[in-house]
Amino acid sequence: MIDTPRREVAASGTxxxxxxxxxAAILLALAAFxxxxxxxxxxxxxxxxxxxxxLLAYTGEHLALTFVSxxxxxxxxxxxxILLTRRPFVRASGTILAIANFGQAAPIIGLVVLLAxxxxxxxxxxxxxxxxxxxxPVLRNTMIGIQSVDAQLVEAGRGMGMSATxxxxxxxxxLAVPVMLSGIRTxxxxxxxxxxxxxxxxxxxxxxxxxxxxxxxxxxxLVSGALLVALLxxxxxxxxxxxxxxxxxxxx
Amino acid sequence: xxxxxxxxxxxxxxxxxxxxxxxxxxxxQLKPAVDGLMLEIPAGKIVMLVGPxxxxxxxxxxxxxxLIEPTSGRIMLGDEDVTDLDGDKLRRRMGYVIQAGxxxxxxxxxANIAIVPKMLGWSKDAISxxxxxxxxxxxLDPALYRDRYPKELSGGQQQRVGVAxxxxxxxxxxxxDEPFGAVDPITRQRLxxxxxxxxxxxxxxxxxxxxDFDEAVKLGDLIVIFGEDGQIVQYDSPERILxxxxxxxxxxxxxxxxxxxQLTLARVRDVQLADPVTASPGEKGADVLARVQQxxxxxxxxxxxxxRPISWLSRRQLSRLDTIDKSKNPDLPLVAEGxxxxxxxxxxxxSRLGAALVTNRSKALVGMITFDIVMKSINQLRADVQTAxxxxxxxxxxxxxxxxxxxxx
Numbered sequence: 074m075i076d077t078p079r080r081e082v083a084a085s086g087t088x089x090x091x092x093x094x095x096x097a098a099i100l101l102a103l104a105a106f107x108x109x110x111x112x113x114x115x116x117x118x119x120x121x122x123x124x125x126x127x128l129l130a131y132t133g134e135h136l137a138l139t140f141v142s143x144x145x146x147x148x149x150x151x152x153x154x155i156l157l158t159r160r161p162f163v164r165a166s167g168t169i170l171a172i173a174n175f176g177q178a179a180p181i182i183g184l185v186v187l188l189a190x191x192x193x194x195x196x197x198x199x200x201x202x203x204x205x206x207x208x209x210p211v212l213r214n215t216m217i218g219i220q221s222v223d224a225q226l227v228e229a230g231r232g233m234g235m236s237a238t239x240x241x242x243x244x245x246x247x248l249a250v251p252v253m254l255s256g257i258r259t260x261x262x263x264x265x266x267x268x269x270x271x272x273x274x275x276x277x278x279x280x281x282x283x284x285x286x287x288x289x290x291x292x293x294x295l296v297s298g299a300l301l302v303a304l305l306x307x308x309x310x311x312x313x314x315x316x317x318x319x320x321x322x323x324x325x
Numbered sequence: 326x327x328x329x330x331x332x333x334x335x336x337x338x339x340x341x342x343x344x345x346x347x348x349x350x351x352x353x354q355l356k357p358a359v360d361g362l363m364l365e366i367p368a369g370k371i372v373m374l375v376g377p378x379x380x381x382x383x384x385x386x387x388x389x390x391x392l393i394e395p396t397s398g399r400i401m402l403g404d405e406d407v408t409d410l411d412g413d414k415l416r417r418r419m420g421y422v423i424q425a426g427x428x429x430x431x432x433x434x435x436a437n438i439a440i441v442p443k444m445l446g447w448s449k450d451a452i453s454x455x456x457x458x459x460x461x462x463x464x465l466d467p468a469l470y471r472d473r474y475p476k477e478l479s480g481g482q483q484q485r486v487g488v489a490x491x492x493x494x495x496x497x498x499x500x501x502d503e504p505f506g507a508v509d510p511i512t513r514q515r516l517x518x519x520x521x522x523x524x525x526x527x528x529x530x531x532x533x534x535x536x537d538f539d540e541a542v543k544l545g546d547l548i549v550i551f552g553e554d555g556q557i558v559q560y561d562s563p564e565r566i567l568x569x570x571x572x573x574x575x576x577x578x579x580x581x582x583x584x585x586x587q588l589t590l591a592r593v594r595d596v597q598l599a600d601p602v603t604a605s606p607g608e609k610g611a612d613v614l615a616r617v618q619q620x621x622x623x624x625x626x627x628x629x630x631x632x633r634p635i636s637w638l639s640r641r642q643l644s645r646l647d648t649i650d651k652s653k654n655p656d657l658p659l660v661a662e663g664x665x666x667x668x669x670x671x672x673x674x675x676s677r678l679g680a681a682l683v684t685n686r687s688k689a690l691v692g693m694i695t696f697d698i699v700m701k702s703i704n705q706l707r708a709d710v711q712t713a714x715x716x717x718x719x720x721x722x723x724x725x726x727x728x729x730x731x732x733x734x
Contacts, residue, residue: 226427228392234420235444236413247431
């Protein structure tokens with residue numbers, strides 16, 4: 074046979090290595106931070122703020138904000154994104170995208186504070202602001218992922234007698250998964266970073282370290298907070314990349 | 326009508342397709358894309374739809390499986406009116422092949438082929454058996470290819486899997502929408518030959534859209550030529566279209582070299598071949614030369630123990646040989662029995678002898694083909710077309726009732 078098959082050794086080797094490097098760097102930074110906290114010459118206020126049980130509690134709050142927001146984002150935007158690619162609703166996609174765009178373009182700090190006056194200074198207010206902020210990447214990537222599936226494949230599916238729903242579930246969505254996942258990862262990282270601002274309305278999280286550091290002029294607390302938020306964001310990004318790596322449909 | 330494959334059960338046997346005054350009017354367009362089309366596609370034949378872009382050939386094809394719903398008219402599959410059948414169910418009974426195969430990249434070859442049988446509720450074992458059968462049919466080793474993903478296949482292999490997938494549930498009808506448009510010319514030719522071979526085996530009713538007239542001539546039992554405005558200009562066998570184009574449009578569409586294209590219609594096995602003088606290695610040169618002179622030939626073909634030609638010697642070369650040796654000439658002009666006269670002519674032109682040797686499947690010599698023989702068969706072909714009184718199926722565009730008559734030319 075002249076037309077020889079192309080057996081591609083996927084570039085997964087390099088992705089695998091970069092995943093390991095990312096995790097190692099995060100763990101290393103965390104270890105360095107732990108050693109510094111244990112050995113540095115800290116004042117009693119600093120020590121009280123940076124004790125491990127307090128840090129764990131802030132991190133827990135931060136993660137709760139992040140995951141609750143993301144889950145709400147996914148349950149709203151993925152079905153919405155799918156709907157907006159179906160023929161009867163395509164016309165609405167411009168409007169909806171504009172609204173989602175507004176959510177992201179508005180400064181999150183303003184959004185959080187304004188919403189707080191309306192909805193109260195609570196955890197759920199922060200969640201609402203974060204959802205508004207993170208909806209766009211997931212919505213847009215869901216739509217792009219589905220729209221970029223080769224129209225020929227959709228037609229092949231219909232031509233074989235698959236129903237429109239079956240083509241969506243078995244062809245369009247699986248093929249859109251990589252693009253959708255990268256949108257979800259972007260949203261996650263955005264939310265982890267922005268959840269820092271929840272502290273302004275008393276909704277907790279690692280942002281508390283930063284505000285404390287600023288208010289009491291304790292640079293070590295301020296830097297610790299910033300570092301922990303950054304490491305958490307990198308770790309969440311790492312988790313997302315691992316998931317993307319394994320959830321990507323084979324054969325792509 | 327043609328003989329259908331009677332050994333198969335009713336739904337699997339190929340069926341005649343009849344488009345009865347089918348019209349497609351797209352909203353917002355002044356003229357219908359397809360207007361009052363009457364087209365009969367005989368069971369078990371390959372019918373090619375050709376024409377310039379936008380002539381309605383693809384619309385016509387897609388109305389057969391109702392990917393495009395006709396605005397009016399009826400579509401019959403055998404005796405069954407399928408116009409109002411559920412579209413998805415109808416499509417499961419019609420194979421559909423598109424450009425580049427249209428394989429789903431996230432499914433293995435086996436999973437791609439299994440789609441329609443699964444929807445029809447076949448058992449796992451039956452599906453698995455069918456996948457092996459089909460991969461064999463399209464000349465791909467099941468053990469090697471079953472579990473590959475489409476990107477691990479070449480373009481030609483993907484297209485073969487596409488054909489296998491379309492044949493999976495033994496549909497009576499196969500619809501092909503420019504399937505070989507995206508592959509290189511060499512692969513395309515091989516896929517075309519493969520399709521001819523597969524069709525000999527499966528005998529489906531095949532409707533094939535192409536914009537390549539040469540492809541239409543090569544594959545088609547019948548060709549529908551569409552004009553620019555979606556009208557059928559001519560519906561006939563390739564022989565007759567080449568010999569008697571209905572009008573200037575068809576003549577233009579055929580392009581230059583209609584005579585040469587006719588050569589692609591006749592196969593070497595169909596013509597009366599000449600008998601060359603043969604000899605075997607070990608014979609005396611002088612003896613063989615005497616035989617050649619006696620029969621008034623200029624050349625002798627040396628064949629090995631199994632009748633396979635190894636060299637082709639002139640009188641001059643013979644006179645210089647004491648005994649004939651076993652040396653093999655790798656550049657012999659050889660053509661297979663199944664080759665077209667066009668291929669044979671090509672081989673002849675490449676050889677300095679103005680003739681080519683014809684071999685059978687086991688590469689043994691069966692005869693010789695010369696320019697004279699090709700000329701004679703062309704003349705014969707023309708004469709046949711003139712006298713042929715072969716009934717053509719219906720294919721017109723008027724909505725008037727008298728179209729059911731057989732057009733005579």
